[in-house]
Amino acid sequence: MFHFFETLVHPYPQEASGTPPRGLLAFLYHYSKAVLPLLAMMSLLTGLVSAAELVFFSYMGDLVDWLADAERDGFFAEHGWSLAGMALLVIFGLPLLVLGQSLLKHQSIFGNYPMIGRWLAHRHILGQSMLFFQDEFAGRVSQKVMQTALAVRETVMKLTDLFVYVLVYFTGAMFLVGRADPWLMLPLVVWLAGYVGIMIVFVPRLRRVSMAQANARAQMTGRIVDSYTNIQTIKLFADTLREQEYARDAMDMFMQTVHRQMRLVTVMTVCLTVLNSLLLASVAAIAVITWYFAAISLGVIAVAIALVMRIRFMSDWILWEVAGLFENIGTVQDGINTIARTPTVTDRPGAKELVVPRGEIRFEHLHFHYGKSRDDERQPRVIEDLSLAIQPGEKVGIIGRSGAGKSTLANLLLRFYDLEEGRILIDGQDVAGVTQESLRRQIGMVTQDTSLLHRSIRDNIRYGSPHASDGQVMDAARRAHADTFIETLSDPQGRRGLDAHVGERGVKLSGGQRQRIAIARVLLKNAPILVLDEATSALDSEVEAAIQEQLYALMEGKTVIAIAHRLSTIAMLDRLVVMDKGRIIEAGTHEELLRHDGLYAALWRRQSGGFLGEDIETDTQQKVPDEA
Template sequence: MLKRLMTAAFDYFESRVNPYPDDVVTTPPKGLFAFIWHFTRPVWPLLLIMSVLTALVSAAEVVFFSTMGKLVDWLGEVERADFWAANGGWLVGTGVAVLIGLPLLVLGQALITHQSIFGNYPMIGRWLSHRHMLGQSLAFYQDEFAGRVSQKVMQTALAIRETVTKVMDLMVYAIVYFTGAVYLLAQADLWLVLPLGLWLVGYLAIMRYFIPRLRDISMAQADARAQMTGRVVDSYSNIQTIKLFADTQRELGYAKDAMQGFMGTVHRQMRLVTLLSVVMTLLNTLLLVGMAAMVITTWYFEVISLGVLAIAIALVMRVRFMSDWILWEVAGLFENIGTVQDGMNTIAQEPTVKEAPNAQALTVPQGKIVFDSLRFEYAQAGVEEKQGETKNVFDGFSLSIAPGEKIGLIGRSGAGKSTLANLLLRFYDLQGGRILIDGQNIAEVTQASLRHQIGMVTQDTSLLHRSLRDNIRYGSPEATDEDIWQAVRRAHADSFINELVDPRGRRGLDAHVGERGVKLSGGQRQRIAIARVLLKNAPILVLDEATSALDSEVEAAIQEQLETLMEGKTVIAIAHRLSTIAMLDRLIVVDEGRMVESGTHQELLARNGIYARLWQRQSGGFIGLDVNDDNPHIIQADQ
């Protein structure tokens, strides 16, 4: 019976807060208090109730000490024979109140604190932060370690909870308790307040000196910890490259440098901790000795009773032990504030690519694409170039693609081919011009609807560390297993899927592929990516070296399926091997952000320009170098 009641109570209080609020995703504000309030609003009423219950528990402890002092006085004044007759009823009532009332009060406080707040509160922070980070622009992640960002999201949410609960629980408890202790001592004799008052002045001075320093170190430590985690995760994420170049020592040095930076903050913190411990011990010892001298002197001259002496000594002992606890909690409070401020610098960043006000969903009845006078510079878009310089990719670029037309993009590395695909998907915003799909400016439609209408296969295929089934139907969550297998067969991925087994014994479509799909070969990952796009069946198709990782036999087989997939769709294909795009309706040669040639394969060959020379020079259909002295262009694989 009791177990059922407790389970029901736990269930009730745990469900008082929704840890996954459905609020509209907004960028958290950058002010510290506004940032904390952003994640605190759903639990604010419960935090207030927690503080009231904490105050009542603290007041109950002070009353208990007062009662014990009175009891000491009574024991010293009354005759033993008359004690129970005179005070028995009061003692029994007090005992019942202490045995029943105080535990019930603590139970209520614990249920609110532990069941309603402690688990749900940080999860709200993680959930809202994660939703916001998923909406961050692609440029943001190109400048950040994934491990560092995830560390910020996890530790900032926990630090927010610790900051708020310490203020509303610890501070309330300490203030009520200390105020009650001063009141009790002042009632007996005002001189008894003097040692406590002097101690408080010293205590506040210690806090004023040490707490800001601990806070500053905490901020540095939080950033150093995130940097250390980011470097370690970066090594694990690129373990194949590290093994390939046999450069473990350099990676160890790279990680050790971050670890030493973190240890530097730890050593600074521990030095302050040692000094703080010594100073606090000295202050508390002075309080104990001073109060003992004061109460013994006043008792000796019969100014106070023996009960007051007992109360004073007991309260001072309690304050002495509480002071260490409170100081470390306050230090922890400011450390958490430092962590929150550090996390805020990462989490409270506005996405560079934002939804337009009242953005509508994109509809694609035909699939006409117009690139109208594009102007785009990487540095202004938020992408830091290797040389740290602004790179002008497009300045007035225009291109119109008819509904259902299939074009191929050709050009050297850095010519802007892949950038054009990224701009179509609105991974970056233009500095000038516009991109229209069936007359709709993509900057004025929702990003999700835009990307739902475009299927893309990239050269560097990255899979999620989930099952093959989840990866293939990622863009088509309603797809059945029959739909999945149809796409798998069309992508010629059925030849290896049934043979896959992960370390947990999951097979076939249930097998997990490892981080970024590392358990599959490049060709296998590419075929899964093609199956995913086949299943998505979007009206616009972008192929950025879609078959580059495949051997010739598999590529030839899949090429037939891609031709079927391209039927009725508007297609932009980027390829190094010209033979894979020669059959397309129109080929566009791009150089330095400009369209320098346009036409069919036969038309461009007849023109005897850049494309014709590429076709003649390539070996096995791969773009090589144009070594004609009369034409300085170097045409090579686009990255």
């Protein structure tokens, strides 16, 4: 039975959902469509449960009247069937209603509902461009995905479950007491007006204080985490006292919001208690007076007092639920600002799969400035009217100092960003017109800043080819000279070798070890186009020399773009292209560029320890070739 209700909703819908809408109601509907029928059924059952409780109160009033008026000898003969019906409703009716409502609420909706939101939001976030992740903290984005999904559930379920229950209950209570004597309705109406007034006065204030408290808590947590993250620096400079004061300032700001919140809570609680006490006293007074004049029976008094007591207990709960509703709405609205963004890089309608039979690459008149105005002379030139043709199977080295545009060129090839002008062709196919996934499947890349997934060594290498066997994984590891340290790895859970987990971003490995895993991953991928962006920068000379042999073998039959500061690693390539300020200023073989005696020759002469010098003065006014 539980399994049946748990599988009524699929928590991982596969159909494309698109960019979430930015309006609150539309956003809520976007993540609630799959569970709307179940929410409607749950609301119906909730209303029936609330009505059943009111029927019990009515029965209890009738029972008091029967007991007051009936003779013992004929009591069961006169009221037996009514008592039996009441017993059946109490013993079977209400539990069955609660069972149905609880199965829908807890088995079908409670867990699946937020998971649908997390799944759809995560899929959408994965489709965001690189610029999105450069502007956001990964932890903040993941927190928004998790919190917003829960807030959507809480907001919608409070509206469809809690308030349906309260609405049916309060309306029914008004009807029950008003049926006996309209005067008994007056205290309830006055109480309702006062209750709404308390919510209008206090709930917005509580919401503002709660938001301020959340910001203060985030700042306090951020300062503490910052201290732990940089604990080595703190100990090196022996400055723990200043760190304590730094954290205490944030704690004091947090405590101020706590004091403000608790003051509001105290005043609100007292006001609500006074209002509830007046309700109880007024209903009791009216009930006694009307009974004194024989206008109502004892049963009505019992029902009225019982309902008022129930409302008193519910009122505090409802008030906090309303406050929680506003907080959840605020969380959803905050999440909308992060989640409901349209990706800046998307596949065009009808985009086709990229096919690479040869591997020719052409950059034609590229302009790219990361969205900055290229007319502003204060802004650095990133890519400025760059053209370059790379023949199938050609190995081209890209050289230039930091900021010259080398890595940007590789990112544009992979279409991490869209061009402002120009186009990039692979075997005559514009990369802007093919699917992003098919484009990136055809390009293997090793970057300078290698990060690994917090998974096993096997999973990280197999990312290059998901269906590779363990033998193929180990072969790639051997070719990347990673097998020597893989065999010695272990993690706190006792996993060893290929099964050992590498920690967040591969923190348990050294820079050279991470880079060798990344190279093994690309070796396993075996894509027809290879991009090496400082692929061996983190390796010592001995390991680099060994891996270079494998990289040369890997390059066979592939089109290669190699970016490096260490000129000796790319001097033997087919052609070298020198970039400066987003332009190509020299191109040729190593020997040709040395004979040309331009920037490359100066860099080669002044290179210290095999790395590119940063103090070279260049003539940026040299003629830029239209196409190298």
